[in-house]
Amino acid sequence: MTTARATFDKLLAAAHEWYMALPAMQEFADWPDDLTWAGRPPVPQSVIAHLTKDPGTANDTSRSLRDALLATAPFAEWRLTYTEDEVGCDFLKRFGWFELAGPTGHFHSQQIRMTVGYWGPGLDYGRHQHEPEELYTIVSGAGEFRLDGAETLTLGPGGTRFHPSEQPHALSTSDKPLLVFVLWRGDGLAADPRMTA
Ligand SMILES: [Fe+2]
Structure with a gap:
């Protein structure tokens, strides 16, 4: 078994423990039963250095998932999605996400999409949208979450x-970074989010 595969297996196990600890995740979706290893190649981005240096504070429940994510970072297929015109140069250097499971994930699934995202401190991720419904869970650090028609929430680990x-x-970060584990459900799982016009 390759190091990458073993590392992702540990990450998937830590993600399942996280899922079992958070009722909101269990209510959002069933754990997928169609997961298969897809063997996607790593795509390193500068976000890895920022995540490694400043992963943000976890709590007792999220620490094992955060540490499994750190171990996986060098092997992940990191994506940036947005252009410099949309989000700026600094954002693209200190932001990144990868798909742990889903239609184009390290583990293939057609039932759900599980992604991981990181933002360094002091970044603003402007209004964006997508067809699937989404559940953010905060693994470490903190961020301010804004949603049209709802109250703004500042969330830390377990939120x-x-x-x-x-x-x-x-969403935006202030003096702390933000590491999130995100679930998508519904139609359009393979599409990327897009900035709101
Ligand atoms: Fe979203």
């Missing part, structure tokens, strides 16, 4: 935020 289909939302 969750639900985003309805195509409802624009945004």
